[in-house]
Amino acid sequence: DAEITQSPRHKITETGRQVTLACHQTWNHNNMFWYRQDLGHGLRLIHYSYGVQDTNKGEVSDGYSVSRSNTEDLPLTLESAASSQTSVYFCASRGDSYTDTQYFGPGTRLTVL
Amino acid sequence: AQSVTQLDSQVPVFEEAPVELRCNYSSSVSVYLFWYVQYPNQGLQLLLKYLSGSTLVKGINGFEAEFNKSQTSFHLRKPSVHISDTAEYFCAVSAYGGSQGNLIFGKGTKLSVKP
Numbered sequence: 001d002a003e004i005t006q007s008p009r010h011k012i013t014e015t016g017r018q019v020t021l022a023c024h025q026t027w028n029h030n031n032m033f034w035y036r037q038d039l040g041h042g043l044r045l046i047h048y049s050y051g052v053q054d055t056n057k058g059e060v061s062d063g064y065s066v067s068r069s070n071t072e073d074l075p076l077t078l079e080s081a082a083s084s085q086t087s088v089y090f091c092a093s094r095g096d097s098y099t100d101t102q103y104f105g106p107g108t109r110l111t112v113l
Numbered sequence: 114a115q116s117v118t119q120l121d122s123q124v125p126v127f128e129e130a131p132v133e134l135r136c137n138y139s140s141s142v143s144v145y146l147f148w149y150v151q152y153p154n155q156g157l158q159l160l161l162k163y164l165s166g167s168t169l170v171k172g173i174n175g176f177e178a179e180f181n182k183s184q185t186s187f188h189l190r191k192p193s194v195h196i197s198d199t200a201e202y203f204c205a206v207s208a209y210g211g212s213q214g215n216l217i218f219g220k221g222t223k224l225s226v227k228p
Contacts, residue, residue: 004156033215040122042203042220043157058215090156098207098214099145099164104156 002027006091006105014113019078021108023091031094032074033102034058034066036087043090049074081112115140115206119219127227128196134189134222136204146187147205147216148178157203163187174198199226 004025013019025032030051035043045058047066055066063085065077078085088109094102120135138144145164149157161172168180178189187204204219 035218040220042119043218045215048215092157098209099162101159101162102216104149104158106156107154 004091004093004103004105006089006108008108009106010109012111012113013081015081015083017081019081019110021076021078021089021091021110023074023076023105024072025091025093025103025105026072027093027095027103028071029093029095029103030071031096032068033092033094034064034074034076035090035092036060036085037090037107038087046076046089047074078110081110083112086110086112115144115208115217117204117206117217117219119202119204119222121222122220123223123225125225125227126194129193131192132190132194132198132224134202134204134224136187136189136219138185138187138204138206140185140206140208142208144206144208146178146180147207148172148176148187148189149203149205149218150174151201151203151221153200160189160202194224194226196226196228198224200224 007022033048034046044060049068088107091105092102116139118137126132147162148160151157161170163170163180171177201221201223203221205216
């Protein structure tokens with residue numbers, strides 16, 4: 001069965017360190033998304049990609065970057081981690097139609113000390 | 114731009130009672146509407162979606178939602194809840210075309226089903 005996986009599932013890091021969260025999907029979807037989930041805020045879009053070599057900023061992109069070198073992977077990098085980036089991060093992918101279901105990974109819980 | 118308001122952050126209910134989780138949206142263009150569920154320590158999964166046609170949409174696990182264009186609402190209902198329905202529920206909206214096709218989520222409603 002197709003799936004979307006994230007690694008690591010839990011990460012503790014220190015302020016100022018660079019951190020990369022991995023996202024891998026086997027749906028062969030062109031569209032991939034990164035969200036963060038915080039209490040009282042729901043899910044907010046960080047970055048998204050509509051295909052290889054395409055990346056776009058979402059609502060809360062400051063301090064984050066992504067790159068898309070193949071269809072399956074969209075890694076999220078925190079260039080210099082800050083305590084405000086402590087959150088749960090979800091990756092998602094979707095087929096080519098806006099009506100297609102968006103599938104979510106299990107999440108990565110990141111703590112920045 | 115679109116926005117979503119989930120009117121209740123928490124809804125406690127007893128097992129076998131009916132429940133309604135409220136969702137209102139704002140948009141200047143036509144939209145698609147979705148409800149997602151998140152069980153503890155898991156990702157989100159789709160419950161149901163409204164694309165067009167019949168305004169009453171049936172989803173998984175006995176849930177249904179009704180699209181009301183005049184009231185810009187998409188409330189989620191279940192006639193009889195189970196303990197296993199305890200989860201957080203998110204309403205989401207997307208519009209036609211470009212980045213407007215990306216999902217905009219509400220802040221979520223935590224449903225707590227008590228025995």
